[in-house]
Amino acid sequence: xxxxxxxxxxxxxxxxxxxxxxxxxxxxxxxxxxxxxxxxxxxxxxxxxxxxxxxxxxxxxxxxxxxxxxxxxxxxxxxxxxxxxxxxxxxxxxxxxxxxxxxxxxxxxx
Amino acid sequence: xxxxxxxxxxxxxxxxxxxxxxxxxxxxxxxxxxxxxxxxxxxxxxxxxxxxxxxxxxxxxxxxxxxxxxxxxxxxxxxxxxxxxxxxxxxxxxxxxxxxxxxxxxxxxxxxx
Numbered sequence: 001x002x003x004x005x006x007x008x009x010x011x012x013x014x015x016x017x018x019x020x021x022x023x024x025x026x027x028x029x030x031x032x033x034x035x036x037x038x039x040x041x042x043x044x045x046x047x048x049x050x051x052x053x054x055x056x057x058x059x060x061x062x063x064x065x066x067x068x069x070x071x072x073x074x075x076x077x078x079x080x081x082x083x084x085x086x087x088x089x090x091x092x093x094x095x096x097x098x099x100x101x102x103x104x105x106x107x108x109x110x
Numbered sequence: 111x112x113x114x115x116x117x118x119x120x121x122x123x124x125x126x127x128x129x130x131x132x133x134x135x136x137x138x139x140x141x142x143x144x145x146x147x148x149x150x151x152x153x154x155x156x157x158x159x160x161x162x163x164x165x166x167x168x169x170x171x172x173x174x175x176x177x178x179x180x181x182x183x184x185x186x187x188x189x190x191x192x193x194x195x196x197x198x199x200x201x202x203x204x205x206x207x208x209x210x211x212x213x214x215x216x217x218x219x220x221x222x223x
Contacts, residue, residue: 006153032209041119043215044154044200051209059210090153092211097161098144099202099211101153 002027006091006102013109019064019078021105023091026072031093033074035066038088038104050074081109112137114201116214124222125193131186131217133175133201141203143184144211145175148198157199160184171195196221 006023013019025031035047046059048066056066063082067075074091086109091102115134123129135141142161146154158169165177175186184201201214 034211036213041215043116044213046210046212049210088151092154094211097142098156098159099154099204101146101155103153104151106151 002093002100004091004093004100004102006105008105009103010106011108013081013107015083015109016080019076019081019085019107021076021089021091021107023074023076023102024072025074025093028072028093028095030071031095033068034092034094034099035064035074035076036090036092038090040087044090048076083109085109112141112203112205112212114203114212114214116201116217118217119215120218120220122220122222123191126190128189129187129191129195129219131199131201131219133184133186133214135182135184135201135203137182137203137205139205141205143175143177144202144204145169145173145184145186146200146202146213147171148200148216150197154200157186191219191221193221193223195219 003026033050036044050068064078089105092099113136144159145157148154157173158167160167160177168174173188198216198218200216202211204211
């Protein structure tokens with residue numbers, strides 16, 4: 001069966017520090033991969049999606065970037081965090097018909 | 111462009127009462143429709159999905175939803191809610207190629223004893 005791992009579960013980082021969130025999927029190959037951000041009262045915002053290794057599409061301009069160095073690995077990064085980057089970040093994968101979500105990372109920028 | 115609207119940000123309801131959570135979408139092409147549930151500090155879990163066929167879709171935990179193409183709606187219903195249904199519910203759409211999933215802003219269901 002397929003599983004998705006996302007870590008860390010919680011993270012507190014100072015303004016201006018770098019960020020790296022990692023997501024890996026097991027049990028499937030060539031999945032579509034997604035990063036979403038959930039800000040309080042604002043629902044889920046699609047940040048990035050990827051249909052293959054090295055193929056990244058950005059949905060909104062922002063202080064973040066994404067990379068897919070391996071088929072089942074998706075990384076969300078920032079060189080310098082802003083206060084506005086705080087939120088709940090969710091990784092998801094899909095092989096068609098529905099999306100499956102990780103448990104999320106609560107990022108607090110202080 | 112596709113968009114999903116969940117008009118009710120919060121829905122309070124008493125235990126064992128029926129509930130309907132509303133979802134409307136806009137799209138210039140055919141879409142597939144989903145409802146997800148999120149418990150605090152967790153990821154999203156699929157409740158049900160509409161891909162094709164019967165417009166009445168049954169999901170887990172006694173939930174069902176009806177796809178209404180003319181009204182571009184996909185409302186979620188449950189005839190009798192439990193305390194354990196307290197969570198946030200998200201409606202989502204995806205295009206035919208499933209490359210993207212767009213979510214509504216969510217509805218917090220608060221079931222009171």
